Amino acid sequence: MTSPIDGDLYQRVQDLYQNYGHAIDVDDLEAWPEFFTADARYCVIPRENHDRGLPAALIDCRGRPMLLDRVVALRTANIYNIHFDRHLVSPAVITGRDGDVLESRVNFTVMQTDQSGVTRLFAAGVSYDRIRVEEQRLRFLDRRLVLDTYGVPELLATPL
Amino acid sequence: MQDSDYIFREHDLDRFRWPDADYAHTPYRVFKDSAIYEREMEKVFRGPTWGYLALEAELPEAGSFKSVMLGNTPVVVSREEDGSFSAFVNRCAHRGATVVREEFGKADTHACIYHQWCYSSAGDLVGVPYRRGVSGKGGYPKDFKPAQHGLRKLHVESYKGLIFGSLQNEPGTLMAYLGPHIKEHLDRILVKPLKVLGYHRQRISANWKLYFENIKDPYHAGLLHMFAATFGTYRSTQEGYTLVSDGGGHSIVYSVMGTDDHDSVSEHYKDVKDKYQTDFQLNDGTLLQWTPDFDDGIGNLIISVFPNLVVQQILNTLATRQVRPLGPDGMELVWTFFGFEDDDDTLTDDRLRQLNLVGPAGYISMEDGEAIRLVQQAIQGETDATSFIQMGGLGPIVDADHVVTEVCTRGFWKQYAQTMEFAPREEGAPVPEKAHD
Incomplete structure (x- = not known):
């Protein structure tokens, strides 16, 4: 089976995922909405809902303004456990291509560490994504993160 | 010291008694003592409750x-x-x-x-x-x-599509257990056949009763949840009501949107300036786009039924929350979101979009998990101390026409203590014999 994309483009996809996770892990939340197109959808849905065709999501941002609001709320309004994150993202599997839009899938885990330096598995799952290839950079058009860890440990504040 | 001063520190649980008849102090040990937890499973969850x-x-x-x-x-x-x-x-x-x-x-x-x-x-x-x-x-x-x-x-x-069970041999009727306040407010929101939209679950490192204290406490809501205060989905300055059942264990807290104004909010929130930020604007206002299901203006309603149910209506979001204890130090909270069978796509979409506000990741609810976890963390080594629950004053545990009160929390402890046989002893009643160790 041949990949629908060449090696250079595949490397750009890999960089997109790694840079995305890193931005959150170093608390550069302000950069997070920039990984998405203006009309993007970002959805974190419990696997039990996804598998049963139930629509309720944990986070469902429709468009970059809602992503920005999530960041502003986390920075100014919300109070949550003091922690830092570590994203571990598998190599991408490119599952399709339609012009300048790629379909891609990755597995993800997010480890969360508290102020005592104790690290716990916080989230595991798979993300079904669509990526728009732009001249300057790749951006997510759609991320649907299906959360295996839907018994959310404590709370879910910072993005996955 | 009199015997009664130490009765809530008593290791023999048949002698354990609440420190005061106003239920204004909760011994912290009830949140971490495994023997008390086992007794709760028997006397509360397998006891005279639905x-x-x-x-x-x-x-x-x-x-x-x-x-x-x-x-x-x-x-x-x-x-x-x-x-x-x-x-x-x-x-x-x-x-x-x-x-x-x-x-x-x-x-x-x-x-x-x-x-x-x-x-x-x-x-x-x-x-x-x-x-x-x-x-x-x-x-x-x-x-x-x-x-x-x-x-x-x-x-x-069942009542209005909610199924209840009891492990007691001869429970009274569900309706007698729920009482008129709960019936009235379930009647208000559960008006049509329901359609399940999905689930949220969260596992909180806190005793299950800390969650009940939290959801029965409208005092915190306008102070901890700054997002709610800023955007007016809930503020202490709004017209609001606090209703409590005869037994104390069930309650209803609700507030009416649009019943306060900028001046009164500014005045009453001046001591907590960072909680009410007038310059905080959403980039996408559709998050709070509310098409009321009912015509009474109630934007935030929390019904709680002892010992494991919360029913919410926050804007267009409708949900039950089931409290599942996981030992003295933890609990699972299962949120079941629903709409009505005859909702059109637009209304379903409004409900789904507003889920960003609620649940473990919600703008106006993520703090609750953190707040009660902080309590559980801080009381671990404590055997003697109690909390202080007197906002709204002492005295009879009855309804209030405002939300600046902890009366429902006192009500919860009243029903809890009575169900657990921990209620304060009547004046002059004999102290039970100490059991042999």
Whole structure:
């Protein structure tokens, strides 16, 4: 089976995922909405809902303004456990291509560490994504993160 | 010191008594003591209470079932052929294995995997392999009667699509247990057949009672949840009401949107400036786009029923929350979101978009998990101290026409203490004999 994309483009996809996770892990939340197109959808849905065709999501941002609001709320309004994150993202599997839009899938885990330096598995799952290839950079058009860890440990504040 | 000064530090739980009859102080040890936890499972969750099990809408067909926890008792609730609902303890009558292993499903019968004892959806034993032995050898004694070996059944009653169960032998009616306030407010929001939209679950490192203290406490809501205060989905300055059941354990807190103004909010929030930020604007206002389901302006309603149910209406979001204790130090909270069967796509979409506000990741609810975790963390080493619960004053535990009160929290402790037989002793009543160690 041949990949629908060449090696250079595949490397750009890999960089997109790694840079995305890193931005959150170093608390550069302000950069997070920039990984998405203006009309993007970002959805974190419990696997039990996804598998049963139930629509309720944990986070469902429709468009970059809602992503920005999530960041502003986390920075100014919300109070949550003091922690830092570590994203571990598998190599991408490119599952399709339609012009300048790629379909891609990755597995993800997010480890969360508290102020005592104790690290716990916080989230595991798979993300079904669509990526728009732009001249300057790749951006997510759609991320649907299906959360295996839907018994959310404590709370879910910072993005996955 | 008098004996009564130390009675809530008493290790013999038959002698344990609440520190005061106003329930204005809660001994922290009730949040971490494993013997108290075991007593709760028996006296509260298997005692004279009705526990919330599921929505009827989750069990659409005959044979549909759902596995839940009532305290630490595993329970399966099912829809029967005649449309009624039944529930049994999910533990084989033979050797104790979990019979139903799935969270949800549909089945006419349930066979235990261990020795294939087979039960009807109502929990009656309908099949036992090798009952009369194999080739004339083995088998059960002649007096073995399958009818005596069914699964333990719960009493089951529904109201407005909510299914409740009781493990007590002779519970009173569900309606008598809920009382008129709860009925009135369930009647208000559960007006049509429901449609399940999905689930959130979260596991909080806090005792289950800390969650009840939290959701019964409107005092914190306008102070901890700055997002709610800023955007007016909930503020202490709004017209609001606090209703409490006769027994104290059930309550209703609600507030009416648009009933305060900028001047009064600024005045009353001046000491907590960072909680009310007038320059905080959403980039996308559709998050708070509210098409009221009802015409009374109530934007935030929290109904709680002792010992494991919360029903919410926050803007267009409708949900039950089931509290499942996980030992003294932890709990699972299961949110079941729903709309109405006849919702059009636009209304369903509004409900789904507003889920960003609620649940473990919600803008106006994520703080609760953190706040009660901080309590659990801080009380670990404490054996003597109590909390202080007097906002709104002391005295009778009755309704209030405002939300600056902890009266519902005192009500919760009243019903809890009475159910646990921890209520303060009447003046002059004898102290029970100390048990032998």
